[in-house]
Amino acid sequence: MAMKLSDLNTPCFVLDINKVEHNATRMRATCERLQLKLRPHTKTHKTLEAALIQTGGSKRCIAVSTLAEAEFYASHGFDDILLAYPITESKIARCLDLMQKLESFHVFVSGPDGVSTLKAHEADLPPPKVWSVVLEVDAGYGRTGFDIEGQEVMDAVQTITESARMSLAGVYCHCGDSYVIWSKTDREKLQRNTVQLLCSLQNRLKDFGVTCPFGTGSTPTCSLPIDLNKSLSEFHPGNYIFYDYQQYLLNACRESDIAGRVMTRVVAHKPEKSMILVDCxxxxxxxxxxxxxxxxxxxxxxxxxxxxxxxGMSQELGQIVAKLGDLDCTQYPIGTIFFLYPYHSCATAAMHSEYYVHSDNQVVGKWTPVKGW
Amino acid sequence: MAMKLSDLNTPCFVLDINKVEHNATRMRATCERLQLKLRPHTKTHKTLEAALIQTGGSKRCIAVSTLAEAEFYASHGFDDILLAYPITESKIARCLDLMQKLESFHVFVSGPDGVSTLKAHEADLPPPKVWSVVLEVDAGYGRTGFDIEGQEVMDAVQTITESARMSLAGVYCHCGDSYVIWSKTDREKLQRNTVQLLCSLQNRLKDFGVTCPFGTGSTPTCSLPIDLNKSLSEFHPGNYIFYDYQQYLLNACRESDIAGRVMTRVVAHKPEKSMILVDCxxxxxxxxxxxxxxxxxxxxxxxxxxxxxxxGMSQELGQIVAKLGDLDCTQYPIGTIFFLYPYHSCATAAMHSEYYVHSDNQVVGKWTPVKGW
Incomplete structure (x- = not known):
């Protein structure tokens, strides 16, 4: 494909391959330094190519957000896949197929209901397989997962360890609360608190005679780890592979690390409103x-x-004005190209059926994400 | 497909075929009553099936928002297609291909720049084809289009009518401003004002010796037309085929007319926050x-x-609470199905690669929209 970025139709989602690789390398180095296993999340990109880069080519040890992702990666030789999403009855049939196909497939249990659902389907497992369970705990974010200090998580551990058809593969904590913290002091306080709560649970499990890997995630906390993270065993960030405007505002990356952008062209002028219209x-x-x-x-x-x-945006038009003063439309002739760093690259990538991959201004490939659920 | 809605994986976008047909029939009846031609917009659904319903099976006379839509419909036997989007240099090559393929393909000119762009490519047209131009005018919405009372639109008409390789196919006005008007009085005032401005332009063109169809659109104004609309020749709404929460709030439809919904299931409980989590x-x-x-x-x-x-929503989870009082999670067991009417069906449909079509609770088909640009 001897194309330049400027040859592409707009709007389109473009990915700087050098930044993708840089971000992947940096996160791997962070994990090596902290002696943590990296289980990258694929939800941001959902492509084979980026998952290969994230896993350093091993195709092993990933987290996914949908069954469609799990099936896609499984059918392309990936293994050791964690479906990082609350398990419910309606997902069991497809999970059983994945258990059949993969050497190592883990499901996520976020509450007592998840344990009973798996229990009810022990007999459906292809022998000698057992449900490999990762428990999701909530250390304060308040979305999904067992209360990290509560009794229910201990009851779940007991049920799992007592069953011959279940094994405890790990404990997982997503630090989603890091996305509303803008100061370093507050973020590090949150991080210390989260790791300490996870260590307490680790100790409670040890007293109970159980050990397993403990992982924690979220791109801001994994990009800016604290030394205490060494007490745990795993990191599972996802967004870091592309980063975005939000991560830049959170200090998790530099503006120049943002790998994914929307390319758009000026398609109309509205001089009486000092406004230009782009095709994004x-x-x-x-x-x-x-x-x-x-x-x-x-x-x-x-x-x-x-x-x-x-x-503002309508379906196929974006409205651009100046923050200070009046935008002079003649400075931006029709056809002028802009690159937009999305606020949230996971959300924006999900709107595109193709990503155009480039090195400098040269288009070097096209990646196709898996869609649906 | 002997499936019920409750057999579907969630989340998914489901379409009630009876409501789609009802909405299409009602808009056709409105146009017949007002003696207006209906040029339905396909941007909301982007499927063959809904375009067939909108055109009453004729496959003629549609408006599209992207070149990808135009090419998709052209390759499936549709004709008389208007690319209702400002024409710019980067779209010319694909438009020339469409001119070759279609009996009748119209391009949209929203400013002086569009006229010069077409002029520069007259020689590229396959003889005896001419550029069939629809002029977009702005009657106060303030997004794209020639100022309806200005001189530039008259200059454009002159250039077009003087050229042997251009013809004026119509004047188009999108009443986007109807989306921020919640009272009947204000909406009708806007409608009268818009139609009167269009009639003035019609008269100016007549004085200039030119007549052509005048169309006006936006689902709220086409769903709730005023008698004065009879003075014009065309309606070009799009959203009406699905409607949505926004249109219901605007009084353009009843809640029971909304054809497109997101089906979702409860996947987790957070009793301490009186919250349930769904997979949307x-x-x-x-x-x-x-x-x-x-x-x-x-x-x-x-x-x-x-x-x-x-x-609130994260990538694969939606958080639901009670407006008044505390939500009791036990009322909504894991697996409970909810149907969400999206605020804006055009935006939500665009996030789905498949629409599940149902009649009552029976799934009767799957429609696949065209994606990209």
Whole structure:
């Protein structure tokens, strides 16, 4: 493909392969330094190519967010896959197929209901397979998972260890609360607190005669780890492979580390409103972020144009104005290309059926994510 | 496919075929009553099946929002297609291919730049074809299009009519401003104003010796037309085929007319926060709407559960709480199915690669929209 970025139709999602590789290498180095196993999450990209880069080519040890991802990776030679999503009855049949196909497939239990669901399907497992269970715990984020200090998680451990058809593969904690913390002091306090709570649970399990890997995730906390993380065994970030405007605002990366951008062109002028229109509407970039307290109440960053702001979108049009003063449309002729750093790359990547991969300005490939559920 | 809705994996986008047909029939009847031609927009659904229903099987006279849609419909026997999007240089090559393939293909000119772009490519047209131009005018919405009262639109008409390789196919006005008007009085005032401005332009063109069809669109104004609309020649709504929560709030439809819903299941409980978690996250329903002034600051409507509210989403999880009082999780066991009416069906449909079509509770088909640009 002897194409340049400027040959592409817009809007499109473009990925800088050098940044993707840099971000992957850096996270692997972080994990090596802290002696942690890296179980990268594939939810941000959902492609074979990025998962190969994340796993250093091993195709082993990943976390996924949907059954569609699990099946996609399983059918392409990946193994040691964790479906990091609360297990429920309606997912059992497809999980049983994955148990058959994979050497190592782990399911996620986020509450007592998950344990009973698995228990009810022990007899359906292809012998000698057992349910490999990762328990999700909640250390304060307040979304899903067992209360990390409660009794229910101990009851779950007991049920699992007593069963001949279940094994405890690990404990998983997503630090989603790190996404609303903007100061280093507060973030490190959260991190210490989370790791300490996980260590307490680790000790309670030890007293109970059980040991297993303990993992913690979220791109901000894994990108900016604390030494205490060494007490645990695993990191499982996902977004770090692309990063985005949000991660940059959280200090988890530099602006120059953001690998995924939406490329868009100016398609119309509205001089009487000092506004230009680009071909990036709400089908090409997510609204995600716009409810946050952002600088300028913005939901993307326009690369190299810090005084410009995307103020609204309809289906196929984005409206850009100046933050300060009046935008002069003649400075941005029809056809002018802009690159938008999305606020949330997971949400924006999900809107694209193809990612155009480039090295500098040269298009070097096209990656196709798996879709659906 | 002998499946029931409850057999489907969730999340998924489901379409009630009877409502789709009812909405299509009603809009056709409205147009017949007002003696207007209906040029349905396909941007909301992007499927063959819904376009067949919208055109009453004729496969003629549609508006599309992307070149990908135009090419998709052209390759499936549709004709008389309007690319209702500002024409720019980067779209010319594919438009020339469409000119070759279709009997009747119209391009959209939203400013002086569009006219010059077409002019520069007259010689590239396959003889005896001419550019069939629809002029977009702006009657106050303030997004794209020529100022309806300005001189530039007259200059464009002159250039087009003087050229041997261009013809004026019509004038198009999208009433996007109808989406922020909640009272009948204000909406009708806007409608009268828009039609009167269009009639003035019609008269200016007549004085200039030119007549052509005048069309106006937006689902709220086409669903609730005024008699004055008879002075024009065309309606070009799109969203009406599915409708959504927004249209219901705008009085453009009844709740029971909303044909497209996201089906989701309860996957976890968080009793200490009186919250249930469903498997509809931001990959399955759009954030669109959440910046609006909505009842309860909501961005979807949970069918038959008027006291429940979706308060936030991560990638694959939605958080539901009670508006008044505490939600009792035991009322909604894991696996409970909810149907969400999206705030904006165009935005939510765009997130799905498949739509499941049902009649009552029976799944009767699967439609696949065209993606990309």
């Amino acid at each position: 509407g709400f089908t090409a970039i997510s609204h995600d972020g716009m409810r946050q307290q952002l600088p300028d109440d913005d939901f993307c960053l326009i690369q190299g144009e810090s005084n410009l702001k995307l103020i | 996250g931001f990959t399955a329903i759009s954030h669109d709407g959440m910046r609006q002034q909505l009842p309860d600051d909501d961005f979807c409507l949970i069918q038959g559960e008027s006291n429940l509210k979706l308060i």
